[in-house]
Amino acid sequence: MKKTNTIFQDGDHKWVAIVRDPDRPGHLVDTNEYLVTHGGQGMLLDPGGAEVFPAVFSALSGEFDPSALSAVFASHQDPDICSSLALWLEFNPGMRCYVSWLWESFIPHFGGTKETFVTIPDPGMDIFLGGLSLQAVPAHYLHSSGNFHLYDKQAKILFSGDVGAALLPAGQDALFVENFDTHIRYAEGFHKRWMGSNDAKRRWCERVASMEINLLCPQHGAIYQGSDVQRFINWFDELQVGVLGS
């Protein structure tokens, strides 16, 4: 079963990271899911693949009533992001899925009806959750061509999807990055190969450098906190991406 860790709390405004499943079969990439709650409502960010649904669901249900999830946010269309959609909808058929307009007719192959999807235009949009305003931040071509991150200005948290992801070896399962230089080695190959555009990367770095961010939360690997956030942005800005081989 996955672990839940509250990474931010201010009254009923909460961020919970759902991470590390010791029972996950090795052929499935490890993923992080994040639950944001505010005003009694909950939104799950990158709800995960169908095969890890039992682990994510059971961990989440310890924190929050899964049938009260009002929305999921899908950073992009990958199967490790949202192939569990149909299963979440079984618990709340009225749940909404926020996703780039690009994937409006693609993600329904994982489940949902026309009403399920709220599409995000390319420049991004504000998403409201129980009175809290969250910002869908454009991150196109990083790596998906229709890609968004989610910024919570109040909590100073940026959910960064596959950006910042690290494929950590077994046993290295700390929630937060402990040693940036050691950690980033596990992120390098991934960013070079998965991220496709240096221009898009530069725009993203400029955009997020101007934001106040305490925690940068990727969908794979450990969370960057404090000064490691800016360190990551600088590192990414310098990195040449869209590279085949090492």
Next chain:
Amino acid sequence: MSPMNPSIAAKEPQAGIDLLRIVRINEEIKAVVGVAFKINIMALNAIFLAKRAGTAALGFGVLSNELRTFSQDLRSCMGALTVLIHRCVTEVSVVLQDIRKTRLLSEAVSLSALSKLNPVVVRRERENIEHQERLAALRRQLLRALDDAFQLVELGGVLAKSAKIEAAYGQSFAASLAQVSGEFDGVVEEIRNSLLALRHSEFFK
């Protein structure tokens, strides 16, 4: 993760095997449909041949018309079978999808603190039963349709054999009439054997 519910674990390979079986039945029926089409052309040839033979092949002429009607009936019968088989393939696929969803939902509920009798799992099980009942009804319908086709083919066999007898009275046309009726009989026999094999498919057990 908790071990899978044994009843669900057992159903998954069964549905997979059923899907394979129904796909094979579909292929066999496609082949029979092709043969049935051949019969139609053969019956037309028999009618032309009987017309040329004129009074020497009056009996054969009557039978060749019957064979033509038979071949048309056989085609529509095969059309009905094709529709049924497609619906079966769809329904088995739905059952396969149900099994995966049920496995993941039950696992999720049993790992969490929620009650095993969670309404979502209960609803899913209810839908599964509905889909399985629909498949069972289709299975019965398909078996009946195969029986109907078989009876029709038996009639075709009788017609072909009578045509073979009538061919003997065809005087100078006797040899060609015998050839046509012999081919007809052979093809009907081929269809008959295919249908017999289909009726014994494990899918219906």
